[in-house]
Structures are given as C-alpha cells and as structure tokens.
Amino acid sequence: MKPQVLLSGASGLIGTALREILAQEGYGCKQLVRRPARTSEELEWNPQSGKTPDCNRLSGTEIAIHLSGANISSTRWTDARKRVLVQSRVEPVRALAAALCQTEPRPKVLVCASAIGIYGERGDEVVDENSAPGQGFLPETCLAWEAAAAEAAACGIRVVSARFGIVLSPRGGALAKMLPLFRLGLGGPLGNGREWMSWISLEDTARALIFLGQRAIDDPSAPLVEAVNVVAPNPVRNADFTRQLGHVLHRPAILPAPAFALRLVFGEMADQALLASTRVAPTRLQQNGFEFHHPALAEALRHELQ
Ligand SMILES: NC(=O)c1ccc[n+]([C@@H]2O[C@H](COP(=O)([O-])OP(=O)(O)OC[C@H]3O[C@@H](n4cnc5c(N)ncnc54)[C@H](OP(=O)(O)O)[C@@H]3O)[C@@H](O)[C@H]2O)c1
Structure with a gap:
C-alpha cells in the first residue's frame, strides 16, 4: 500500500x-x-495564529509535504510585505514540525518547500547543494525557513x-506572468539576457516531491536533514529561455525589458528574483536516480503549454 x-x-x-x-x-x-x-480529507489549521492541526487526525501520515507560504512575486516587496513573506513560512513550518513530533505513530519525513533563491546572485558559477548560501532577503528567508523545518529532526523525522x-x-508562477506579453509578440530578454535561469517543469516538480518523500521512507541511509535542488539538469541563459519560449509560441521575442525599467516597476524584487543569475545543478536528485520527464527546456515548455 502507498504511504499516506x-x-x-x-x-x-x-x-x-x-x-x-x-x-x-x-x-x-x-x-x-x-x-x-x-471533507474528511481536509484538516483545518491556521498557521499564522498558531492553530495547529489536531494530532489525532494526523495519525497515519507517513509523508508530510509543506508548500504553504504567501506568494513571493504577487506584489512589491515593501517592509510589511517582506514580514508577511517570512512569517508565512517560518512560523507555520515550525508549528507543523511540533505537531508532527506529537503525532503517534510519528510521520517518517517532512518535505518542506524552499527555493534556489537561497543561493542569491551567482553570475556564471554552477551551484549545487554544497554551495554556500548567498546574501540578501531571499537567501536569509530561505535559511530561516529551512532551519525551522529542520526542527522536526529533533524527534527523528527526516527533513528534506x-x-x-x-x-x-x-497556471501560475513566472511563466504565467510572461505569457500574455509573449503571446502578443511583445516579449524579450530581461536585463542583458545573460542571467542563468534554473527551471523545472511543473510535472517534474510534483514527481520530485513524491520521489523525495518515498526515498526518505525506503532508503535507511537517507540523511536526517538534507537540502535538494529541484531543478532540471539544463539551466539556460535568459536570452536563450526567451528565444525558446518565442519559438514554442511561434511569436517573435526580441523586445528587451531593460534592468532600469524592471527596477522601477518591481523595486528590490527585480534584482533579487528577476535579474538574479543562478545556475543550479540538481546534483542530489541525479545522484539518487531521479529521472526527469522533461530535462530539456523546449520540450518542457511544449509539454506545459500544450
Ligand atoms: N512556483 C515556483 O516557481 C516556486 C519557486 C521557488 C519556491 N517556491 C515555493 O514553493 C511553495 C509552493 O509554491 P507554489 O508556486 O505552489 O505557491 P502558490 O501557488 O503561491 O501557493 C502557495 C499556497 O500557500 C498558501 N498560502 C497563501 N498565502 C499564505 C499565507 N499568507 N500564509 C500561509 N499560507 C499561505 C495557499 O494554500 P492554502 O490556501 O491551501 O493554504 C497557497 O495556495 C511556496 O512556498 C513558494 O514560495 C515556488
């Protein structure tokens, strides 16, 4: 039987x-x-107010996957918004970790969302899970998020x-934001187009989460706490991404969005998210035998946009 x-x-x-x-x-x-x-499959919680799920109802859970958090790119990063972004990540996973630790029998693994934003701006450097974190709001947020998730390890729950x-x-995220302009033939590279983009298809993202949860159960040598990059093995420069997206949509994609304009519209988010160059390798996923359904960008775009 498959785990709950x-x-x-x-x-x-x-x-x-x-x-x-x-x-x-x-x-x-x-x-x-x-x-x-x-429904009976739903459990109410209020992560912000500290209302944790009823531990009796959590019994039987073997894999917990925690994806909640206020959307990073839906609005400008004011000081107030930054507080929401951090608080909606750190406190909820801490509360969930505590609830999982009190559950009998204890779940085997907590897989918690994080982001390659932890590496920050890295130019052409190839980074993997052994690379040091970067500096700035996103790396600091991810570090705090991962540290809070790791609290579940204190009671023996594996944390990924x-x-x-x-x-x-x-349907959402960065590509959904780009599509309207690209479909009108008004898309183009961001900044100088040289920034590396580390992408993954939505289908492979979901499959990787199941793979990571299942591995933590099946492989006794899996580490107690580990970070895993969930990216495809072929990151591309922004200009290449733009060209391939235009090609898949049969639209020209030559109108650049200059860095100064992006900074004007998006503020701090422009440099930390849109213009950041992060060339990430999925070293641990590959070492553990994960097979990507969509390792190449053009095929991934075609699959997701079909
Ligand atoms: N999509 C990406 O490209 C990407 C990249 C890097 C990292 N991530 C991270 O991965 C996680 C999942 O990504 P996603 O794209 O599925 O995000 P999403 O579409 O924004 O969904 C996040 C979910 O979190 C819950 N949520 C929203 N606001 C919240 C708040 N203020 N406090 C607590 N929970 C809140 C909502 O679920 P409920 O209403 O069901 O509770 C929402 O559907 C997020 O933490 C995101 O930052 C995503």
Whole structure:
C-alpha cells in the first residue's frame, strides 16, 4: 500500500499538480486548509495564529509535504510585505514540525518547500547543494525557513528542504506572468539576457516531491536533514529561455525589458528574483536516480503549454 501523505498549500500551483499525481499513483492525501474543513480529507489549521492541526487526525501520515507560504512575486516587496513573506513560512513550518513530533505513530519525513533563491546572485558559477548560501532577503528567508523545518529532526523525522527553481506552468508562477506579453509578440530578454535561469517543469516538480518523500521512507541511509535542488539538469541563459519560449509560441521575442525599467516597476524584487543569475545543478536528485520527464527546456515548455 502507498504511504499516506499530508499536504499544506494544497490549493497552490505546485500543490494542485501534486494532488493530481498523488491520486493517479494511488497515494492517500489529507490536506491542511486555512478555512473550515469541507471533507474528511481536509484538516483545518491556521498557521499564522498558531492553530495547529489536531494530532489525532494526523495519525497515519507517513509523508508530510509543506508548500504553504504567501506568494513571493504577487506584489512589491515593501517592509510589511517582506514580514508577511517570512512569517508565512517560518512560523507555520515550525508549528507543523511540533505537531508532527506529537503525532503517534510519528510521520517518517517532512518535505518542506524552499527555493534556489537561497543561493542569491551567482553570475556564471554552477551551484549545487554544497554551495554556500548567498546574501540578501531571499537567501536569509530561505535559511530561516529551512532551519525551522529542520526542527522536526529533533524527534527523528527526516527533513528534506526542496529548493525549487522556476517552476514552469501557464497556471501560475513566472511563466504565467510572461505569457500574455509573449503571446502578443511583445516579449524579450530581461536585463542583458545573460542571467542563468534554473527551471523545472511543473510535472517534474510534483514527481520530485513524491520521489523525495518515498526515498526518505525506503532508503535507511537517507540523511536526517538534507537540502535538494529541484531543478532540471539544463539551466539556460535568459536570452536563450526567451528565444525558446518565442519559438514554442511561434511569436517573435526580441523586445528587451531593460534592468532600469524592471527596477522601477518591481523595486528590490527585480534584482533579487528577476535579474538574479543562478545556475543550479540538481546534483542530489541525479545522484539518487531521479529521472526527469522533461530535462530539456523546449520540450518542457511544449509539454506545459500544450
Ligand atoms: N512556483 C515556483 O516557481 C516556486 C519557486 C521557488 C519556491 N517556491 C515555493 O514553493 C511553495 C509552493 O509554491 P507554489 O508556486 O505552489 O505557491 P502558490 O501557488 O503561491 O501557493 C502557495 C499556497 O500557500 C498558501 N498560502 C497563501 N498565502 C499564505 C499565507 N499568507 N500564509 C500561509 N499560507 C499561505 C495557499 O494554500 P492554502 O490556501 O491551501 O493554504 C497557497 O495556495 C511556496 O512556498 C513558494 O514560495 C515556488
């Protein structure tokens, strides 16, 4: 029988895709919801106010996957918004870790979302899980997020921080924001186009989460706490990404978005997220035998946009 999964942030981009694949593969899935529960598969929690799920109802969970957090790119990073971004990540996973530790029998693994934003701006350097974190708001936020998740290890629960790259989907995230302009033939490279983009298809993202949870159960040598880059093995420069997206959409993609204009519109987010160059290798996923369905960008774009 497949293990029982507990999922937070289930209504989001990755959570929605993950629920579909879990159902296809025969996993049971309970969801933590921030509203009154509507079905027996839903458990109410209020991560911000500290209302944790009822531990009796968590019993039977073997894999917890925690994806919730206020959206990073939906609005400008004012000081108030930055506080929301941090608080909606650090406190909820800490509360969840405590609840999982009190659950009998204890779940085997907590897979918690993180981001390749932890590496910061790196130019042409290839970074993997052994690379040091960068500096700035995103790296600091990711570090605090991963440290809070790691608290579950104190009671023997394995903890995996899944450092997501740019998840490709027309339903949300960076690609969804680019699509309207590109479909009008008004897309083009960001900044000087030389920044590295480390991307992954939405389908491979969801599959990787299941792979990581399952591995923590099946492989006794899996580390107690580990970070894993969830990116495809072929990052590309922004100009290349732009060219391939235009090609898949059969539209020209030559109108550049200059760095100064992006800074004007997006403020600090422009340099830390849109213009940051991060060339990330999925070393641990590959070492552990994960097989990407979409290792090449053009095919991944075609798959997600079909
Ligand atoms: N998509 C990417 O390219 C990408 C890249 C790097 C990292 N990540 C990270 O991976 C996680 C999942 O990504 P996603 O793209 O699925 O995100 P998403 O679509 O924004 O969904 C996140 C979910 O978190 C919950 N949520 C929203 N606001 C919240 C708040 N203020 N406090 C607590 N929970 C809140 C919501 O679920 P409920 O209403 O069901 O609770 C929401 O559906 C996020 O933490 C994101 O930062 C994503």
